[in-house]
Amino acid sequence: MELGIQGKIAFVGGASQGLGRAVAEALADAGCRLAICARNPERLQQAQQELKQKTEVLAIPGDLSKKEDVDWIIQAVKAHYRHVDILVSNTGGPRSATFFEVTDEDWQQAFDLLFMSAWRLTRAFIDDMIENRWGRIVYLTSLTVKQPIGHLILSNSIRLAIVGMAKTLSNDVADKGVTVNCIATGMHRTDRIIDLLKAQAVRTGQPIEELEKAFYQAIPARRLGEPSELADLVAFLASERAGFITGTTIQIDGGQIQFVL
Numbered sequence: 001m002e003l004g005i006q007g008k009i010a011f012v013g014g015a016s017q018g019l020g021r022a023v024a025e026a027l028a029d030a031g032c033r034l035a036i037c038a039r040n041p042e043r044l045q046q047a048q049q050e051l052k053q054k055t056e057v058l059a060i061p062g063d064l065s066k067k068e069d070v071d072w073i074i075q076a077v078k079a080h081y082r083h084v085d086i087l088v089s090n091t092g093g094p095r096s097a098t099f100f101e102v103t104d105e106d107w108q109q110a111f112d113l114l115f116m117s118a119w120r121l122t123r124a125f126i127d128d129m130i131e132n133r134w135g136r137i138v139y140l141t142s143l144t145v146k147q148p149i150g151h152l153i154l155s156n157s158i159r160l161a162i163v164g165m166a167k168t169l170s171n172d173v174a175d176k177g178v179t180v181n182c183i184a185t186g187m188h189r190t191d192r193i194i195d196l197l198k199a200q201a202v203r204t205g206q207p208i209e210e211l212e213k214a215f216y217q218a219i220p221a222r223r224l225g226e227p228s229e230l231a232d233l234v235a236f237l238a239s240e241r242a243g244f245i246t247g248t249t250i251q252i253d254g255g256q257i258q259f260v261l
């Protein structure tokens, strides 16, 4: 299928590994020029080198939870490309914790990481999208926005704020050629998932292999998703073809979410 986004400029957050890296690759395959960021400069540079074989890639190291870094990243992207057509908002996840384990500081950190990064990037890039009468915004969130997970109170709570912002914004810009959607990400094979399993093993004292098996029991597809599968969905939402899809939160989870709506 021709996605119709050859030459478009795409910003992908948290793109040195995992889901963000896979999304960057899918958008590069669709012919987009890329701006990518992550904190660790070496890993980011490695991703840049690999992606450069497919397209132009601007790589800006920085921490999306910090205002000064986000300001610098935005400035660097605008200096290089002037504007962004496709924004994929993504960072690492907040720490795994129950209601009883979190502190004021945890809430603030998670809010800065998940919500403020999404808001600041959107605020910086949306005016040009509106002026150009074309834009695509995709927020990578989590299945926790539809089905909370006990020990992920920070994710359960703050990602819903992104869904609320996305839906509200989508109403304001739908007639201006800009779509705004969220992905409710299910379990995919990345370092993040391995880290969560390790944390759970420490907390419960269960062997990691047992926890992995239990994990699959909760997923009707009985497997993890591949990052490339999620990336294909994002590339479609970012495409010309998806112009009538906006204000949604689309789950990709092998059937794990049990809500019927």
Ligand SMILES: NC(=O)c1ccc[n+]([C@@H]2O[C@H](COP(=O)([O-])OP(=O)(O)OC[C@H]3O[C@@H](n4cnc5c(N)ncnc54)[C@H](OP(=O)(O)O)[C@@H]3O)[C@@H](O)[C@H]2O)c1
Binding pocket: 013, 014, 015, 016, 017, 018, 019, 020, 037, 038, 039, 040, 041, 043, 062, 063, 064, 065, 090, 091, 092, 093, 094, 113, 140, 141, 142, 143, 185, 186, 187, 188, 189, 190, 191, 192, 193
């Ligand atoms: N994988 C899953 O199954 C799954 C399921 C539901 C939700 N999610 C969510 O989806 C997101 C991505 O997950 P993933 O599995 O791809 O994670 P991952 O493998 O840990 O990759 C995270 C990427 O984001 C970068 N990053 C992390 N914190 C950052 C920050 N503050 N500023 C800029 N870049 C940052 C990382 O590089 P640096 O460390 O160098 O910054 C890396 O490139 C997370 O929020 C996660 O909670 C994942």
